Amino acid sequence: MAQRMRRATRGRVAALATVGLMLAAGFVTGAAPVQAADADLIVNGGFEDGLASWFVNNGNAADGAQLSATSDAFSGATAALVTSRTTTGSGPMQDLSGKVQAGQAYTLTARIKYENPNGPATKQFFATMHYGGGTYTNLVSVTATKGQWAQFNGTFTIPSGQVVSTARLFFETPWTATPATDPDLHLMDFTLDDVSVVGAAPPAPASKTIEVVGKLPGEHNPLIGHKFGADGFGFVHDGRVYMYLTNDTQGYAPNPATGVSPGINYGDINQITVISSPDLVNWTDHGEIQVAGPNGVAPFTTNSWAPGITKKVVNGQEKFFLYYANGGGSSNVITGASPLGPWTSERTSTLINGSTPGAEDVAWKFDPAPFVDDDGQPYLYFGGGPASTSMPPAERFNNPKNIRAIELDDSMVATQGTAAVVDAPVAFEAGHVFKREGRYYFSYSSHFGGNDFGGSQQPLPGYPGGGQIGYLISDNPMSWPKETYAGVLFPNQSQFFGAGTGGNNHQSVFEFEGKYYFTYHAPTLNKRINGNTTQGYRSPHIQELAFNPDGTIQQVVGTYAGVNQVRDFDPYRVFEAETFGWSKGVATTKVDGSSAQFGGAAPNLVVRDIDNGDWTALSSVNFGANGAQRVTAKVRALAAGGQIQVRLDTATGPVVGTVPVDTPVGQWAEVTAELEGVSGVHDVYFTYTGPAGVDLFELDTWSFRAATLELPVTVTASARCVGGKVYVAVQARNDSDAPVGITVQSPYGERSFAAVAPGANAYQSFNTRAVSVPAGSATVRVTGAIGGQDVTTVRTVQHPAGTCGG
Ligand SMILES: [Ca+2]
Ligand SMILES: [Ca+2]
């Protein structure tokens, strides 16, 4: 074939043999079998949205051109004009990665025109796919006549063995090594319009579900095993701990074949993940806040890293202020009506940036951490990155003076005054402040050294090594000279979690019910997925923080065991199914409507990707001495035949109830099951079964109902004639092992007995004053206590008709 060609840097396979024949025979679109699922994979193929989704092929360093919109269109108002082409491959390109599939056939059409007065009378053009590296394939060809619109119209089939993870379509002229020797022949401008590639619809996005058990039963770190999250900031409100996390899951894209995701790209992250817990072990997933980006709460920001939150009453209203890093260049804040939103932006520009007084020399104006003092004065700590090059070389490594403290004004969304230097030794990022017993603690992450810091790279004695969490103690939240340095409170996490878990860290400290806790991250879930070869996806951890008598901090040891559960879990209420102590194989997704448990404007999530064999579990659920009677779930069946087994203590523990998910497919409904033998404190496993290979159902909420408490009593009633009148007699025997009060009530009177002993009877014979009464009923009310809880049991008893003589 004339089109088969080889290049020094790129190999090509021509797929044109059939195309030429088809064109010659006058084949038109539709020659390939049309399937219902066919779709046009090209976005903005008619250029009516200008150049959106198009760019110039940049597969080789030498490629280059100018792409512009032109009104010289084949159809509509606009086409694309490519000029200043530097190579034959320099032409309009669109990325079809993830859309085209190996083994599939596609029909490609497009209109193309060139008008170079010095050019040839006719010219061949190619539509070509770049599969990455040096792999290029010419897909469809057309020979155009100068000054006239020509039409690409042909089919191509991607070889079944072709790797299509990179697939970028572009338009070009036939290759030659030295096109500049005759630019009129090889590098002419051309115009493109009405591009389409029609074929099988793109495959569904690859699953992000984490299939391994990422948080092992019995362990409390990482906090969650079904998604990632970094830079955790712990925040206590109304008896719960909230963790705000950089959404590391956003760029996670495991290859369906290998299960391995490309390395994390922080530039993809513009959401903040929120989880919360009443006990530090069972965490509710509140989903993601779309903070930045075009659809974000603050669309004038691009990224949302390293959140920090606080609350303050402003103008009589309690508000929540969530600060975050907009990449390295600035920091910003959004405002919440609750810890779970809804969120709004009170600002239309970033909060901390190059014009913030005192921050001019800070390389990275990021990692904002708020702190509100006891007197209500708010502060913000931020900054990091390499030391200013204006610093003396001797100081740049050890005292880079790259972190700042600044006051916020009462609005919480504006600074006041000038930022002060936090002279934290070997500082890099992640400043955070808390207060304990009248003193302020500033903690931060140290840098790993390197060229950016210049000067002497020798740490001073006692200064932190690379990637450690150091801290300072001061009497003044705005004054942090280097003399306030107090040591390392957490070494690098790789010291505890081993190979693959190194890298930077980011910490916070919070106080919850009398104890202090330290939050940090480590790629431990990533390690459970991929072994020691991690891709940088981080997970939140918590350890307890202990202090020495002089107020210094005892160095924290990172463990998978984590912290103790603060309290047992209360099952007797409606609670979100997206609450896990541990889980296997499930994912969550946000749905319309607010949370049944958290109400108001709190978002609601459901558990999805529930397959046969998946499970979720709750740690230390307290069913009480009398236990649970039944469990109810709000579910949406996705297939027939699904079931939920309720098990105690392990995923293979005894089944204490089976909930059939037999409700109509596709509809939300409640399903329930009676429980047997569920009392006391247990871990509870919900194990999911049903047909293999399909998603079984989605889960919104759970609720347990306590067994009804009853005082045991045996009640009898009779009627007899005494002295010409009928008497109705009612007897109630106390069958419990403690005294009870008994009240007997009939239409003929009422009598109460106090402290009826175990086994004793309360007996009352009521004179009806009648010679004949019909059958009727009497009521026995028993009052007592079970397990310290006041209980009343009411029984109704039938008495027969009675008559005297007759
Ligand atoms: Ca057009
Ligand atoms: Ca699953």
Ligand SMILES: [Ca+2]
């Ligand atoms: Ca839910």
